[in-house]
Amino acid sequence: MSGARRQGKQAGYSARRLRVVLAFLAAGALLLGWRAVDLHVMQHEFLARQGELRNLRIEPLAAHRGVITDRANRPLAVSTPVTTLWANPREVLAAREQWSKLTGNPVVDSRTLAQRVEANASREFIYLARHLAPEQAQQVLAQKVPGIYPLTEYRRYYPAGEVTSHLVGFTNIDDVGQEGIELSMDARLRGQPGRKRVVRDLHGRVIQDIAVLQEAHPGSNVALSIDLRLQYLAYRELLAAVTRNQATGGSAVVLDARTGEVLAMVNQPAYNPNNRAGVQTAALRNRAITDVFEPGSTIKPLTVAAALESGLVNVSSTVDTRPGTIRVANKTIRDYRNYGVIDIATVLTKSSNVGTTKLALAMDDQVLPGFMERFGFGLPTAIPFPGESSGMMPIRTRWRDIETAALSYGYGVSVTALQLARAYAVIANGGVKLPLSLEKVEQPPQGERIISEAHANALVNMLESVISEGTARRASVPGYRVAGKTGTVHKLTTAGYADDRYMALFAGFAPADDPRIVTVVVVDDPRGEAYFGGLVAAPVFSNIMAGVLRMLNFEPEQPAGIYAGVGGEEGRI
Structure with a gap:
């Protein structure tokens, strides 16, 4: 009996253990089920968002x-x-x-x-x-x-x-x-x-x-409007001139007078935009647009244009420049020598300060400043470029004679190389000023007439004689008729005008028989043996213009004869 009793007890214990195990398993299953429901239903959005944060970006x-x-x-x-x-x-x-x-x-x-x-x-x-x-x-x-x-x-x-x-x-x-x-x-x-x-x-x-x-x-x-071939050409010639003349810097601008497009614009010193480490701030300036200078004798064609437009003279008029000097206020204005009685063309050919002074003083004191403003001096060109300078054109209710005289040969007014190029483009374009553009122009814009076509053509002939027999023979281009004007300006410093520091300038256009390409060259502070615009800037103009005319397929021709004047009554001032 005792053995049977023990066996019964053991069977009871086994059944209870089984029930306990089954209960634990059932509880575990319920817990897992509940956790599964919690994760997949109750916390689904939270967990999905956390998963995305860890895997989706x-x-x-x-x-x-x-x-x-x-x-x-x-x-x-x-x-x-x-x-x-x-x-x-x-x-x-x-x-x-x-x-x-x-x-x-x-x-x-x-x-x-x-x-x-x-x-x-x-x-x-x-x-x-x-x-x-x-x-x-x-x-x-x-x-x-x-x-x-x-x-x-x-x-x-x-x-x-x-x-x-x-x-x-x-x-x-x-x-x-x-x-x-x-x-x-x-x-x-x-x-x-x-x-x-x-x-x-x-x-x-x-x-x-x-x-x-x-x-x-x-x-x-x-x-952009520029032609990279012409840009390389202008850059090479300007760099060579600045190096050769030991100059501080320089600029060159090439314009299309018929469309107002900038075909080339270069400066020295330059910098490499792909590696600007160590570049000086001064090298970043686009000097052709930001830097101003007094234009000197390059402005004389505008003085002559003002005299023609105001009716003071015609193309056959003469000016008495004897004895080669003129006293204005307390200043003596001089020519290189006594040119005597000369016609209007010779005033430009010989770059006579006395001649332009007499023309300016014979006009009302507001005529010449107002005329130069019409050409764009003292006003921005309105091209979309940061830091463009508008130059400086004084506004006065009364101009003193010495101020008018100085203005007539390019002192007392400040311009940029681009403004000077725009002024010469007016002459080259038959007296019509066009808005300038740095973007390619599909259709020539509407222009504004500044001077008559007849007077613009007369100025072209006069400026051609400046190169053929005047102060700018080194600006000539073999096979092409070229017109232009030199300028040599004393630099203005904090102590006044320096006796031994200059700006060498040249502005001109070609072909003279049908002007199209305008080029301005500025060489800042040449320190070599030469410093005159005709010796420093004119050869740069010649090299740039020769390359431009060839690259743009302009037909060469033999230069025409020296300007002989246009009919009309003669006069003398």
């Missing part, structure tokens, strides 16, 4: 900046894709044990990484290295340090380098225009970035593009 879609080209679509500024490395400091800090992978890395080493992420521990985005070549970025990405990611950006590249630097300008590291056309047309050139959703793996690699949330829109292209 919103990334920018880079938009490239518009291309800047010359008039023939040759690239002057283009955007090339580059790789930027960025980091999420929180993720990087959580993986300290892997920083050693970057020890000695030439792009981002472990010490630099530690400094950057520890200083920005509360942030979720910092740049580590920007605008890298893909192979450079791969040196870091290949180490698979958590929290370091690549980003595609664009870097600006300037194929023509320093040849177009002052005109085109440059952008900063964020692809925002800082100088030149890049700055003035930034709103048009700048692209609109987009956004996309991607899936990344544990190493930060994009394994799937989910959706484009916002399309990227590239910037608009801009076609």
Whole structure:
């Protein structure tokens, strides 16, 4: 009996143990079921959002900046894709044990990484290295340090380098225009970035593009009016002249008188926009637009034009310049020598200060200043370029005789090289002033008549004689008829006009029988043996103009005879 009793007890204990185990299993199953319901139903949205945060990313879609080209679509500024490395400091800090992978890395080493992420521990985005070549970025990405990611950006590249630097300008590291056309047309050139959703793996690699949330829109292209061939030519000749004459700097501008387009604009000193390390601020200036100077004798054709337009003289009139000097107030104005009684053309041919002084003083004191303002002096050219100077044209209710006299031969007024080129373009275009343009012009704009066509043509003939027999023979171009005027100006310093510092100038156009191309050359402070405009600036004009006429396929011809005057009653002042 006792054995049977023991067996009954053991069977009872086994049944209770089984029930307890089954109860625990049932409770576990219920708990797991409840947890499953909680995760999949009660916390589904929260967990899904957290999952997306750990795997889905919103990334920018880079938009490239518009291309800047010359008039023939040759690239002057283009955007090339580059790789930027960025980091999420929180993720990087959580993986300290892997920083050693970057020890000695030439792009981002472990010490630099530690400094950057520890200083920005509360942030979720910092740049580590920007605008890298893909192979450079791969040196870091290949180490698979958590929290370091690549980003595609664009870097600006300037194929023509320093040849177009002052005109085109440059952008900063964020692809925002800082100088030149890049700055003035930034709103048009700048692209609109987009956004996309991607899936990344544990190493930060994009394994799937989910959706484009916002399309990227590239910037608009801009076609400039300049011809890169002419730009290279003008740059080379100006650089050679500045070097040869030991000058401080210089500028050259080439215009199309029929359309108002700027075909070339160069300056010295220049800089390389692709590598601006160590560049001096002074080298960034587009001197042709920002720097002003007194135009000297290059303004004398406008004095003659004012006298013609006011009816004071005609093309056959004469001026008595004897004895080669004239006293105005307490100043004696001199010519190189006594030219005697000369006609209006000879006033320009011999660059007579006495002649232009007599013409100016014979007019009402407001006529000449007002006339020069009509030509654009003292007014900006209105081209879209940052920092353009309007020059200086004095406004006076009463002009003293000495001020009028000085104005007649180019002192007391300040202009830019571009303004001087615009004034000569009026003469070359038959007396009509056109708005200037740095963009390619499809249709010639409407102009404003400044002087009569007859007087403009007479001035062209007179300026041709300046080169054929006057002060600017070195500006001649074999095979072409050329017109223009030299200028040599004492530089104005804080102590007054310097006796041994000059601006050498030349302004002219060609072909003289049908003017089309206007060129102005300015050489600042030549310190060599020569300093006269006819010796320093005129040869530069000749070389530039010869190249321009050939490149633009102008037919050469033999020069015409010296200007002999146009019919009309003779007069004398």
